[in-house]
Amino acid sequence: MTDYPCVPNQSQRHDSGLFRRFREGFRSLFIDRFSLLGLFVGVYLGVNAITRTLLMILSASQVDFGLTQVGAIYGVGLFFDGITAFYFIIPVVLYFILVPDRVFRHRFHLPVVHLFFFVGVYVLCYGVVAEWLFWDEFGKRFNFIAVDYLVYTTEVIGNIMESYPVYPLLAGLLVPSSLIYFFCARSRVFRDALTAPCHLKHRAATGFMCLMIPVVCFLGVDSSRVRVSDNAFNNELAKNGLYELFAAFRNNDLDYATFYDGRDTTAMLTRLREMVATDNSEFISESPEDITRxxxxxxxxxxxxxxxxxxxxxxxxxxxxxxxxxxxxxxxxxxxxxxxxxxxxxxxxxxxxxxxxxxxxxxxxxxxxxxxxxxxxxxxxxxxxxxxxxxxxxxxxxxxxxxxxxxxxxxxxxxxxxxxxxxxxxxxxxxxxxxxxxxxxxxxxxxxxxxxxxxxxxxxxxxxxxxxxxxxxxxxxxxxxxxxxxxxxxxxxxxxxxxxxxxxxxxxxxxxxxxxxxxxxxxxxxxxxxxxxxxxxxxxxxxxxxxxxxxxxxxxxxxxxxxxxxxxxxxxxxxxxxxxxxxxxxxxKPDEERAFVGTYQKLGYLKGDRLTVLLPKGGSETYVYDRVTKKQVRTGVRDADLTDAISYYQSASWLYKNGMTRRIKGEPGWGA
Missing domain, CATH: 3.40.720.10 (Alkaline Phosphatase, subunit A)
Incomplete structure (x- = not known):
């Protein structure tokens, strides 16, 4: 009996030598139950490539189409699509490891596999439409807005139902989903995967490798690696919507001291007091921690x-x-x-x-x-x-x-x-x-x-x-x-x-x-x-x-x-x-004019025509803005603006965290 029981071609048992073992071991990755995952991942990568292309067409006037730029969009996009695919299939990997052969290959189980494969494909096609609609509204892949909306399902689902022909869209998705499913189900890979034996030892080894990929990526990869251009649309296109959704969920509450460049707290609070001081106000305390005036x-x-x-x-x-x-x-x-x-x-x-x-x-x-x-x-x-x-x-x-x-x-x-x-x-x-x-x-x-x-x-x-x-x-x-x-x-x-x-x-x-x-x-x-x-x-x-x-x-x-x-x-x-x-x-006064803009991650400080942006994971970027032409061009940082930006944002975070922006000392949450 061969040492690789997942290979159904019994004629190969007469082969001998290292080459036979290598060949059968390699083929076993593609003809047992785990080959279904490989097939599904392939579909997932293809669907996401189509999604990325459709979104690129939707925003063609905003995208930089240089050969290097487009290559980076698809290359980095493929990388994050692959990572996301392995996150996506974690429950299936666990199921494939635990289900015994006699159950998996039973005639009553086979329709279940077909059904779940079809549902998975349908979900992928649904994701294309969801991302298209979200992009059309916000010009971005799924982000913190989508996370917030998940909490308020009544309003969000109601808004979708009132805004779009939902039922015709859902019915229409059956067409591409069915085509993809039938193409896959008729393939030899799919058929062999349902009949090839796969012993526990092999299932555990293959499943362990599949599970280690998302573990390693969770520890070593984050959204900061998505930046492929100074053009925000290019960067958004390189992202994977599902990956960004969960990344936004993880980072929905960011501690300034943990994620942003900081400086001496006392120095920043002192600078903040200087910037909020006015001719008609007087601080009630000498402490830099108290901005009350x-x-x-x-x-x-x-x-x-x-x-x-x-x-x-x-x-x-x-x-x-x-x-x-x-x-x-x-x-x-x-x-x-x-x-x-x-x-x-x-x-x-x-x-x-x-x-x-x-x-x-x-x-x-x-x-x-x-x-x-x-x-x-x-x-x-x-x-x-x-x-x-x-x-x-x-x-x-x-x-x-x-x-x-x-x-x-x-x-x-x-x-x-x-x-x-x-x-x-x-x-x-x-x-x-x-x-x-x-x-x-x-x-x-x-x-x-x-x-x-x-x-x-x-x-x-x-x-x-x-x-x-x-x-x-x-x-x-x-x-x-x-x-x-x-x-x-x-x-x-x-x-x-x-x-x-x-x-x-x-x-x-x-x-x-x-x-x-x-x-x-x-x-x-x-x-x-x-x-x-x-x-x-x-x-x-x-x-x-x-x-x-x-x-x-x-x-x-x-x-x-x-x-x-x-x-x-x-x-x-x-x-x-x-x-x-x-x-x-x-x-x-003219030198006191400034404005503040931001997202949940990026914190902007506009002084004159220069916008300084503080970035999560540290660092900053600076732009020159022309209000007449509305053009915004990347430029070098100005140290004074960077110091003031950090002073405002670092100090505001510290004051809130330490209860110094509450109305009265002793109010609920004081100092929490």
Whole structure:
């Protein structure tokens, strides 16, 4: 009997010598049950190569197509596809090791193998469609956004169902899946794999080798090796979507000290105090660990109501006042012309929770998850508490279900009362999709809340967050001239229409003359670009409108969302103790202008026309940005900018981790 029982060709038992043993040992890798895995891995690599090609075609205008560049995309891509394939088949490897021959080759087991092979192929084809849709929305392979979305299956699945012809797509996938399956099932490799004996000793040895590959890769390979170009699209194409999904899950919470270049903590905190200091503030402590300072704004304190409207995905590029000629935002454009309009203003991130975090806490985007989603985020030094302590009604008004992204918990524990979709009666909800009631219904409820505060004799601070400018872009019929579900333009125009109706109704209210309206986006409509942090994809509007109290002006100072809270408080002439990292935009000196942009991993500091980006695993990169042409070119680092970037981000992380950004010492989580 041969020593290689997995070889079914018994005529070879008469061969002799080392060559026979080598030949049979080599062939045994391809004609036993494990050859099914080899066949499936081959299919997986082929499907991923097709996916990569389709995504490349979709973004052809953004990709660098040099021979070396394309070769690197496919070469590195093949490497990560192979690694991912071995991760993917771990459960099957374990199954193949443990199932005895008499069971595996039993006639009742064979249909099970066929079924699972077909299901595996179908899942691969489904992955192609999923990656295409994700790329079309975000211009990236699966990343931390996909990880976050996995937590909120109701909203995400609902959004998919309302946005795409899901059932026809799923049915259509049966065609390529069946073709691939039948081609494989009819192959000799597949047939022999189901009949060839495979003893436990061989199964254990082969399975061990298959399992060691992902173990070694887990320890020695990470996403940082994917960089093949200065072009972010090329780098994204080289990635494997499934690998990036799990990498994002592992790195969803990044400790600055572990993953980024750091310097002496005391020196960085001292530098931060220098950068947040202003002529009208004084630190209450000499300790570099305490950034609390007393801010004194001249003039009589004003008790204006605040209606802070955060608009979903309102990129600057959609607005006429920024040069868009499509006529999508006539109402917002008029408000910008009649108020303080900031035209050099940047979102801190690419997710709603980043914008909400910056607007309420006036902090830079720390690495990993937003503070909105972190445990122990109660009792932060927030805009809500400052207004609440002065007797304001402070309300978070949201048209969706506020459990999404932990928003209700965050606002409810940081100075606001919560009003979301669940608090609205059936009569208040004239139209809704999976993300929430339409913006018209949301604004009507916001007016109702303002009326209630006014009737009670209390000033109000309402933080309103819209949802209509979000896929699937559905809204009430007959309001605008763009049909529903036809794309972003419809979402933008309907939101602008709702803003116009909102302001028309507000002007009739007794509290209108004493109200400051703030219109700002949470982030841009898209964050994809050729560079890691494409600045043109972070430009958003900020409008402060109060015709009785504010003179119209256009302000071009470089600033970002963390500067909104200090600017509002300055307009109200409030004196207060501050732990904010932002500044009053109106009194910024030229050398104090800067902005902060980031993803959950990359942390950007924009000073003048130079963007310094801090990278996970250490290191940095620097770009020069031309706002007119929107071109962003790699350049050498400037030490002063790098020091300031590290100072802001390292210090912000340290202050949060050590409880120094909480409202009162002793609040939940202090020092945690």
């Amino acid at each position: 007393r801010v004194v704004n001249p003039g009589d304190e004003k008790r204006l109501n605040i209606m802070l409207v955060t608009i979903e995905s309102m990129s600057a590029e959609y607005m006429g006042i920024f040069g868009n000629g499509s006529g999508l935002t006539p109402n917002l454009d008029r408000l910008a012309q009649g108020g303080l309009f900031f035209d050099n203003f940047y979102a801190t991130g690419t997710r709603s929770v980043r914008g909400l975090e910056a607007l309420t806490l006036s902090t830079v985007p720390t690495a990993g998850r937003s503070i909105v989603k972190r445990p122990g985020n109660e009792g932060m030094f927030s805009l809500g508490y400052l207004f609440k302590e002065r007797g304001y009604d402070t309300k978070w008004v949201y048209g969706g279900y506020g459990y999404f992204d932990n928003m209700n918990y965050y606002y409810g524990n940081n100075g606001f009362s919560v009003v979301d979709r669940t608090d609205m009666s059936a009569g208040e909800k004239t139209f809704a999709n999976i993300w929430g009631v339409c913006d018209g219904d949301l604004f009507n409820r916001s007016l109702k809340e303002a009326d209630a505060s006014w009737a009670a004799g209390k000033p109000f601070m309402n933080f309103v967050f819209t949802t209509s400018n979000h896929r699937p872009y559905t809204y009430p019929e007959g309001k605008i001239d763009i049909p529903v579900k036809t794309g972003r333009a419809g979402g933008v125009k309907y939101t602008d229409y709702a803003v116009g109706e909102f302001m028309k109704a507000a002007r009739e209210k007794p509290w209108f003359d004493d109200t400051l309206f703030v219109f700002v986006a949470d982030h841009c409509g898209s964050s994809a670009g050729k560079t890691s942090l494409p600045l043109r994809k972070y430009e958003i509007p900020l409008i402060l409108y109060s015709p009785k109290t504010i003179e119209p002006a256009r302000i071009s100072k470089l600033c970002s969302q963390i500067d909104v809270a200090p600017t509002l408080l300055a307009l109200l002439n409030w004196d207060y103790d501050s732990k904010f990292l932002g500044r009053n935009i109106l009194t910024m």
